[in-house]
Amino acid sequence: MSTYTPPVKDASFVLDQLVGLDQLCETLQLDEVNTELATVIIEEAGKLASDVLAPLNRVGDEKGATVADGQVQETAGFADAYQQFVENGWATLTGPEAFGGQNLPNVIGTAVNELWHSSNMSFALCPMLSQGAVEALIAHGSDELKAHYLPPLISGEWTGTMNLTEPNAGSDLAAVAAKATPAGDHYKINGQKIFITWGDHQMTSNIVHLVLARLPDAPAGVKGISLFIVPKYLLDDQGQPAELNDVSCISLEHKMGIHGSPTCVMSFGDNDGAIGYLVGEENKGLSYMFTMMNHARQAVGLQGLSISERAYQQALEYSQERTQGSRKDGSKIAIIDHPDVRRMLMAMKAGNEAMRALAYRAAADIDHAHQGDQAAHARVDLYTPIVKGWMTELAQELTSLNIQVLGGMGFIEETGAAQHYRDARILPIYEGTTGIQAFDLIGRKTVYDKGAALKALHADINNTLTQLSASDSPQLALLHSKLKTALTHATAAGEWILENSASTPHTLGNVSFDNLMMMGYLTGGWLLAQSALLASQLTTQDNPYGDAFLQGKIATACFYAEYFLPRVSQHADTVLTGLSSTFALTTEQMQGA
Template sequence: MSPYAAPLRDIRFVLDTLLEHRSLALPQYQDLSPDVIDAVLEEAGRVAGDVWAPLNQDGDRHGCRLEGGEVLTPPGFAEAYRAFVEGGWNGIGSDPEHGGQGLPEVVASAVQEMWQGANMALALCPLLTAGAVEALAQHGDEALKARYLKKLVSGEWTGTMNLTEPQAGSDLSVVRTRAVPDGAHYRLHGQKIFITWGEHDCAENIVHLVLARLPDAAEGNQGISLFLVPKRLVDAQGRLGERNDVNCVSLEHKLGIHGSPTCMLGFGERDGAIGYLVGEPGRGLAHMFTMMNAARHKVGIQGIGVAERAYQQALAYARERVQGRVPKSRGGGSATLIEHYDVRRMLLSMRARLEALRALALLSASEMDIARHAESTEARERAQQRVDLYTPIVKAFSTDQAVDIASLAVQVHGGMGYIEETGVAQHLRDARIAPIYEGTNGIQALDLVTRKLQRDRGAALNSVLDEVAACAASLADDPELAAWGRVLRDGVDDTRRALEVVLERAADAEKGHDALQALATPMLDLVGHVLCAWQMGRAALRARAALQDGHEDTAFYRAKLASAEFVLCHWLPRGRAQLAAIEAAPALFDAPL
């Protein structure tokens, strides 16, 4: 059985039942049907399970090698990537005008989880390319789009984002890479570090999107521009030419994702790397955020995919590993791990959280579809407000939970989990980068409280909380689910109170910034728990109705009710505890360290 059989069933539940395929109601997708979407998911699961997944552990062991300036990826990676490209998977969510298949973002996100769960190191390559496509499509001029976009959409060429420098990590205002005008193009000089898939042997060209400064640029963020720098130059007819002056200086040695080449790139070691301005001068950081925001949602999906793979491996191990005995009250005799209630607690915690995180991430993706394609301006604007609100939560909350879920998978294995041969430790090592990628999770929390909640004084969040409260009321109307409804309603009340604290602290002209930093992460954690509990409350209502209607898939719906009960009664209280931390005075953080 494919390792994607279990999540495929749950993905279908989210798309069919929770979201009711609402993206397909948009004019853009009127020719699609649920059956077509189902076929796409099925085939993606097959390719991910049969082609990509078997390379995951070998890729971790072999890693990448830098030889003579060329990066060699692990055995089988180039062939697996070519199969991915030839199957048309790279462009499933891209505009047909640029050679994409034009499927809804919610479908592309569901498929993205499969690639990430199958082989995160390899899946990072198309993840970065998708961001490059988005940035170039929105900000590139017609000549650049004509020359590069179709090859990027198809995946024949891959893309990167080049932000970080040795002195410029999260603070990009101190970027030093220079771009000097030279006729119709620019020549770039500088160094970039931590460039994911910055050099490799899986595609014939790599398109780098690079932040750099023009000679007369102002200091700080306002002086940064965005440039397209190809590995190999491309003429007006799209033919590949000579190698550009950009080279892989070294490969980083990392905790995980060993099959993903993370490069230090040198630009302009000879005459200068030829690059082309993307968008407006001095607007590079704003343009790059088009790429980063798209990537942030995908990194949240990435965390879910890796954690799902870890859960499946832990579940399989617990079913076969014999340890201890069953209590006499349950019949006695030798026991597999899964018969011990503490192990069952861990496994249920993993599964329930994954279902909640998946539902929230796909809800966010469906809002992206509405924001892009709804007929009315009002509907598009409302959906975009929700996308903006959900993005830092999906990115940060999902990846933090993914690390914990992967850690629990090691725990279920016991001592065997700490042995590399079982492969489960790789998921923990791989997952650990996701809370750091695309702006650390602390930065995501600051984005939530200092931008998203401040700009409308919590109006978007309160609008969502109104829907959560309505779900809580529906649960309360069912005698069997009433206790869950009360817990969810209390979560709404806690979040509204926390929002009041955020707005009060922000109003302090002297200490507001520091106060918000102190409570940002607890606030994101609280909101993440409540929104995930909302999704499982909705799932519980649908599962209960299906069972009452005599639906034949009783095992799935009973399991869904168990997941909902765990999230609402065992997990949500942990999130609600963050309110006390949010209300606490921030003076503690002035203490000496």
């Protein structure tokens, strides 16, 4: 079992240097918020993460939630931890002041959320979904719904869920069959939803379900879906939870990982019909739900970083304790001094720092977009599938490397390495699979706007290349060379996509995954190169990080450039083939006929 130490210094560096948090807060007119305050917030959050949540991570894995009589009992210890989470004000961090929030920038919330997910991803899924529900209600709820539901959701007094998937409606939400029947000032909801994370528990006095359902006269397909609030407990005249609604959890899924997070099969309306309230306008529920979904997609990408950071810390700790071989003087050699082990550790460290840079920059662009910055809005659209898709795929590799560093001990459940790997495996699946993210990136985010957002990103990378070329540092020269080669290949692949997008029915789908991974490795390398530039400028000045940290940032960026950036060219080469052989075999031939 490994301990968890929040990466405060790197988080602070990224917020200060790469994000430019002080300037962002000036733009947001948050006069009292700055990097210094953000660092204090992260340090304080780290105490709860390390001391309270991290020890419960293994407990949740071994003794997950249970269900009886339609009520879910969460893992022992989670309720007390959640109470501390709420009492310390962590749920309110980024909520609007009008409803009891602290109104801090989204990017600070992202930095803090990293700690929750690293220390205990099963636990952190609960407040993550509540944050998504808050976003959806702020954007689309009526004043009455906001007044009733936002304050307790933002305070953490209540939690929220997202109810999309049904037994016959997964990624294809056009097949949603849950029904909503008008009944005066409310609706009666009937249907079943599956894979509902934290769909029930006893940690709060109410749970607010956001549910997709169809009205009787709704158009077919996705244009006929509406969004409803369906509370676990109906509210009395004082707005307090009172009568139990016709909502229940009929079973829990038995999962590969995240055992501490109850994944529920929810039934609405087994008796008289669950009472629900329309959010926004009829038949616009899918677009409303995507407000919550897009928040969740960046949050899940952050989980990829979080679980990889936890895995890296375990591998690093073990590699310094485990010895193998002896020197001539008889002293034992820690495996951290073995070249291949060092390669794996550096891959984990470099991958984590690239993901942190991307996650924070994407979160900061959301803050800028909320201020009406159209360029930031376009960049958020481009970043979101990369954050969700690339970061969760990379997490599969990095959590697997942790097991490899631990060797046979990594394969033993008691060490906890396998849990990190198992927990990470859901990330490329939920909130839109990697394939969905890849097609979104190549289609709506690249071809649809004729490559405008992509070309703007390439221009920014070129600006960084110009700055790198002005340095006489051998390390920055290496970064320039590797990043320039990667950009050249990525540009060629992007041009090919735009030129050939309509050539065959499967062209975009064939190469979408490789395009996604190419863009992830490219963006990560660019942001680490920027970090190295900034670190090189700080080494000659007074800085709060220390020269050893800054030199480490530069060296880590160089490793990434040597180890990960060549993958850009590899994926680009695959894109340029069009992968026309994907459908070369008939279904019968696929079966060996």
